[in-house]
Amino acid sequence: MEAEVMKAELVLPTHMSFKRIQMYEKYPKGQSKVRWKQLKQIIQAENYQNFPPDDPNYVNIETPPSMHPCKRICDITGFEAPYYDPRTNLRYANADVFKLVRSLPNEYVQRYLALRKAQVVLK
Amino acid sequence: MPFISKIQRQTDYHLFPPSTPIVIDNGASYFRIGWAGESEPRVIFRNIVQRPRHKATGETVTIVGDQDTSLLRYFDCTRSGPRSAFDSNVVFQFEIMEYILDFAFDRLGASGSRIDHPILITECVCNPVYSRSKMAELLFETYGVPAVAFGVDAAFSYKYNQQRAICGKDGLAICPGFNTTHVIPFVDGEPVYKGSCRTNIGGYHVTDNLKQLLSLKYPHHMARFTWEKVEDLKMEHCYIAADYALEARLFQKGGKEAEEKTRCWQLPWVPPPTEEPPSEEELARKAAIRERQGQRLREMAEAKRSSRINELENQLHGLEFLLQQINQVQEEEIPAFLAETGYVSKQEIEATLNKVSQSLRKAKGEPKAEQAENEKADSSAAEKYPLINIPDNMLTPEQIKEKKRQIFLKTTTEGRQRAKQKRFEEEQEREKKNQQDEQKRLENPQLYLEQMHTKYKELYEKVEQRKRLKTNGGHTNGNSGGVGRGERLNPAHRERMRLLTTAAFDRGKGEDTFGAKDEDWQLYKLMSKDNDDDDDGPDEDEAELARVCSRLQEIDPAFVPKPEVTTTQATASEVPRARQLTKEDFQILFGVERFRCPEILFNPNLVGVDQAGLDEMTGVSIRRLGYKDGALEDRLTSSVFMTGGCSLFPGINERLEAGIRMLRPCGSPIKVVRALDPVLDAWRGASAYAANYQFQQQTFTRADFYEKGEDWLRRYQLRYTL
Numbered sequence: 124m125e126a127e128v129m130k131a132e133l134v135l136p137t138h139m140s141f142k143r144i145q146m147y148e149k150y151p152k153g154q155s156k157v158r159w160k161q162l163k164q165i166i167q168a169e170n171y172q173n174f175p176p177d178d179p180n181y182v183n184i185e186t187p188p189s190m191h192p193c194k195r196i197c198d199i200t201g202f203e204a205p206y207y208d209p210r211t212n213l214r215y216a217n218a219d220v221f222k223l224v225r226s227l228p229n230e231y232v233q234r235y236l237a238l239r240k241a242q243v244v245l246k
Numbered sequence: 247m248p249f250i251s252k253i254q255r256q257t258d259y260h261l262f263p264p265s266t267p268i269v270i271d272n273g274a275s276y277f278r279i280g281w282a283g284e285s286e287p288r289v290i291f292r293n294i295v296q297r298p299r300h301k302a303t304g305e306t307v308t309i310v311g312d313q314d315t316s317l318l319r320y321f322d323c324t325r326s327g328p329r330s331a332f333d334s335n336v337v338f339q340f341e342i343m344e345y346i347l348d349f350a351f352d353r354l355g356a357s358g359s360r361i362d363h364p365i366l367i368t369e370c371v372c373n374p375v376y377s378r379s380k381m382a383e384l385l386f387e388t389y390g391v392p393a394v395a396f397g398v399d400a401a402f403s404y405k406y407n408q409q410r411a412i413c414g415k416d417g418l419a420i421c422p423g424f425n426t427t428h429v430i431p432f433v434d435g436e437p438v439y440k441g442s443c444r445t446n447i448g449g450y451h452v453t454d455n456l457k458q459l460l461s462l463k464y465p466h467h468m469a470r471f472t473w474e475k476v477e478d479l480k481m482e483h484c485y486i487a488a489d490y491a492l493e494a495r496l497f498q499k500g501g502k503e504a505e506e507k508t509r510c511w512q513l514p515w516v517p518p519p520t521e522e523p524p525s526e527e528e529l530a531r532k533a534a535i536r537e538r539q540g541q542r543l544r545e546m547a548e549a550k551r552s553s554r555i556n557e558l559e560n561q562l563h564g565l566e567f568l569l570q571q572i573n574q575v576q577e578e579e580i581p582a583f584l585a586e587t588g589y590v591s592k593q594e595i596e597a598t599l600n601k602v603s604q605s606l607r608k609a610k611g612e613p614k615a616e617q618a619e620n621e622k623a624d625s626s627a628a629e630k631y632p633l634i635n636i637p638d639n640m641l642t643p644e645q646i647k648e649k650k651r652q653i654f655l656k657t658t659t660e661g662r663q664r665a666k667q668k669r670f671e672e673e674q675e676r677e678k679k680n681q682q683d684e685q686k687r688l689e690n691p692q693l694y695l696e697q698m699h700t701k702y703k704e705l706y707e708k709v710e711q712r713k714r715l716k717t718n719g720g721h722t723n724g725n726s727g728g729v730g731r732g733e734r735l736n737p738a739h740r741e742r743m744r745l746l747t748t749a750a751f752d753r754g755k756g757e758d759t760f761g762a763k764d765e766d767w768q769l770y771k772l773m774s775k776d777n778d779d780d781d782d783g784p785d786e787d788e789a790e791l792a793r794v795c796s797r798l799q800e801i802d803p804a805f806v807p808k809p810e811v812t813t814t815q816a817t818a819s820e821v822p823r824a825r826q827l828t829k830e831d832f833q834i835l836f837g838v839e840r841f842r843c844p845e846i847l848f849n850p851n852l853v854g855v856d857q858a859g860l861d862e863m864t865g866v867s868i869r870r871l872g873y874k875d876g877a878l879e880d881r882l883t884s885s886v887f888m889t890g891g892c893s894l895f896p897g898i899n900e901r902l903e904a905g906i907r908m909l910r911p912c913g914s915p916i917k918v919v920r921a922l923d924p925v926l927d928a929w930r931g932a933s934a935y936a937a938n939y940q941f942q943q944q945t946f947t948r949a950d951f952y953e954k955g956e957d958w959l960r961r962y963q964l965r966y967t968l
Contacts, residue, residue: 131313133313135348142388142389146348150341159339161333165376166374168376169374181336184439187858189859194849202497203494
């Protein structure tokens, strides 16, 4: 390994004296076989439905949807968008932006839509 | 304020007695670790792990935190990006967590066989018990920690600032963090989680939004927008607009104020070397060279021509000589004589002679004579084609063949003649029209120009319309200029596809009679791709358009013909290749983006998160508390406390105050304060908390952990007031 890398101690040593179980003992193949539970699975396994609903838990402290009407802004420019293009589903502020919207290749349209999670998802 | 990592290894670990707790603020973006009672964390680094391969040795190594990027060149990072132990704000990947803790303890200078200090570590509000128990297990089992306590970062920050009289004992802690934003109400100095709420939006989303927007706006510089750079840009330039709509309108209108608010990031750009116009001598030299080269070419061509003429003349002489000889020999001896020369008959020799003399004439450059001859011959067609008018039955088979040839020749020449005539007439017609136009123009130039313009416009529209119809098959979007994005095939294509599918699915159904009739085979002709070219040359409108266009270009210097069609529009937004890139092409402008991206904190809807934003969350929180106690609610709103990285945006206080004012009854006291240091106060609060002698009672040991079980751990909660 290069001298400057060694000097900066960039790489984490594999053996730590203060650990009771070393990494290589736990994961002999370099990486764990276990697939860690994703947050969704964790929440499912927590079985929150078995607890009284007024006990705060990870799920029920989520904020409800907003009471205000959703603000519509132009996907391209960020100005207020009174219109939307039914072909691309993009919101736009004025005729100039509309021209741009129509000239966009589909990939870019989808990326703009993905910004507000409105893109077409193929399953 | 850019965050600065501190990863120097500490040397005074052994000076601390085992009773001194280690305090960890395990945030989703930054990890901070230090000693209880101190005012600054000892080690700070980004909470990420990379596992690249070392290029020289090929072994997979672990790199924790944000290291010097210049050193990363020894590693192959292409296959593993930086990874985080967090999913949203919950730790789920404990393997990564372990690497991070390894690194943190190592840099804190840990030695000995285990970590012999109690640990206070932060977690999110209402952390799932799975995550909490895994974390406790990791600390107890792997590091041999004697005791552990879990607390909420925002609460520590609130308590820290409460002790410094920034906020009261009743209040609302608003913590826009990296992945999520929390509002936690405090009553009597204790957090009430029942009234807290969480929106899954935070600094990560702001940066991501800005990154995406910029790379969409400047596709050429996409590689420039690394996560770290965008994060820096966000912290430097972004602010919260007091009123989004007003601010956006300001930019929409443009003007001086908008210009002032637009920031510019100049990418490194080196002006291309300016080409000096070549000097006189240079030009002369070049011209001379060109002239010399031309001369050489001309000479070469001349030599070639003369050699060919020579050759042809020789051939001609030979043939003539041969003919003379043939004339001298007897009739019977001709075949024998000719056998030596390779010719079969006298006629053949004559034909060859004819051909050679023609080529010679051509080579000598007298083709005109031949053509003139042709024309002359035309006038006397009857003499040239003597056989045409004689009926077939009077001719020998040889003559019939000759007649057919003559007929063919005659029709082709006539056709050529006709075409010429037509062209000539057209030319005259155009000339006449132009003359008329000229006259009109001289009468009233202004009116004429206008008329031409309107005519041009009309024709242009007409031609465009036809083209659109052809490509879009009738789907025109008013006059918006359907550019054909997502349009169906044109009618010809569609018909062809229909034929293909019917042909494909017809087979094997009933009796196959295909091919019995001759018309059946026409199908293939229709199907073939060549069938598509249905346009029959440029039509009248197009020709007229071209004429008007050229005319306008002549008389109106300001006239610019419209770009050909549609396809050019798609590329219009991109930088044309031919143009020299200028300094402006390397400027990244932030206008609306400056407040558009942080706006998602107040309107998560903008990025498709269907939850209420910061201002509304306070209302939700107060409602959830459900005290129905006006005085308490007033106390809460008069101590709205902001902490967390995202509260650093300028203007957030004012905006939040305005938002809360809208929710609360008229005249309610509202005061929004920001933490002394929104980023580090959580750790400082935790440090002060752990330094308290009563801290021991809040921790639990390994024995507690295994005895009391999961249900106890679920309800485990610190008392923040000691």
